[in-house]
Amino acid sequence: MIRWELGRVEEVLEEREEIQRLKVRLVESGETGTAVHYPPLLGRVEAGDEVWLNATAVRLSLGTGGNHFVGWVNRPPRSTPVRGHIMKLRYTPWQIALRTGEEQGSPHHEILRDCRSLEGAPVLIGELHSMLPVAVSTWRYLADREGAEPRIVYVMTDGGALPIALSRHVQTLTELGWLNGTVTAGHAFGGTLEAVNLYSGLLLAVHALKADLVFVSMGPGIVGTETAYGFTGVEQGQAINAVHSLGGVPVAIPRLQKADRRLRHRGLSHHTRTVLASVALAPAVVPHPEDQDLSELRRTAKAKHHWIPFRLSLEQVAERMSAYPLAVRTMGRTLEEDPLFFTTVAGAAETAWRLWRDLSDGLAPAESIARLASGNG
Incomplete structure (x- = not known):
């Protein structure tokens, strides 16, 4: 169901609050590629970090733009502030609590x-x-x-x-x-x-x-x-x-x-x-x-x-x-x-x-x- 491959971050190509685009080298094969990482899920990564990459779509040649996706970082994850109480990505390891516009406490x-x-x-x-x-x-x-x-x-x-x-x-x-x-x-x-x-x-x-x-x-x-x-x-x-x-x-x-x-x-x-x-x-x-x-x-x-x-x-x-x-x-x-x-x-x-x-x-x-x-x- 999932193809996991260990990689090492060689360079952070793009840095934004919600997304990092990375240059990574796969440990087993030595090949380089690009990866997408979402800091709200696991905290930010830096050059030198080892990361587990979901390589499934790339290996299937699907339309992800040729990107791997970071699924785990080989160090303790960094927590981010919890806002709101509506869960998205529910019942997955990456479920996140967000304040929706509808919920009690929202100005809307x-x-x-x-x-x-x-x-x-x-x-x-x-x-x-x-x-x-x-x-x-x-x-x-x-x-x-x-x-x-x-x-x-x-x-x-x-x-x-x-x-x-x-x-x-x-x-x-x-x-x-x-x-x-x-x-x-x-x-x-x-x-x-x-x-x-x-x-x-x-x-x-x-x-x-x-x-x-x-x-x-x-x-x-x-x-x-x-x-x-x-x-x-x-x-x-x-x-x-x-x-x-x-x-x-x-x-x-x-x-x-x-x-x-x-x-x-x-x-x-x-x-x-x-x-x-x-x-x-x-x-x-x-x-x-x-x-x-x-x-x-x-x-x-x-x-x-x-x-x-x-x-x-x-x-x-x-x-x-x-x-x-x-x-x-x-x-x-x-x-x-x-x-x-x-x-x-x-x-x-x-x-x-x-x-x-x-x-x-x-x-x-x-x-x-x-x-x-x-x-x-």
Whole structure:
């Protein structure tokens, strides 16, 4: 189940409060590699420390970025302050006590106690973490162009990576001031606020962090098995249901790709087909490039989604992403290599933006959606 290998820390490559990135040498083989360490779990490590590395994913050539993960340090661990009493990573040796936004003693407890509505807030829901920087870059571009100052909050689920510190995109977007806060829901941890589940995480984003625009997705990493429902991205449909039940407007990003070598993901991904046809039981706004034929999905979907065609050129997408300093890749592909994917995300983000602007001007969600569907948004 787990491949443990003993290593020695040769160098601390990156040092932050929540994460250390290390250069390590494996004792048995002598090979060098990189490792990720989370100081809140075992305390900080230094060059020369011997560490036990979970090498399982690297040995299986899985998508961890080629990193080992520190599971133990060959010295007494250093305790860190205990805050709150909600446990995440429950019933594992690394369970941690965190103060969630909902719990008694939190400054947001009173707000959340009787709060049950997102009050019409638009929530953009993605499947892949790589959609986050594209969406936020698009929002910041539109904000600068229109002279607006929306508060943008990312709600990270526990469908992928659990520590939000692993995401360089979250780090960069936060440092740029483009993200005004983060919420880590379920067993995900390390956000500006912690949440017990997605429902309360959404409420915290809107009512505690005062979000105008919310983006929801898992952290880095996604699991798939080539079966109809055996992928962690089914949570996108569950998020649609959650946003709808809380009185928000769910905007679902369809996963559209042209360059994927896997036929099941080429064009409209089978993940999106499953999510929108049967997992999402509530209607979502589904923006899509106008030249993409989604008629089959429209016929088979159980919910009466709102299909919003848009037109966005590759040059316009590149312009929206031009101020973002990191390279953005999805499944290893860039904007130039898979323009359909990036165009779909940027167009969906712009649709959510138009919804927010309409709602801010006093339009009801149904009126705004009708405007967008007619091409007058």
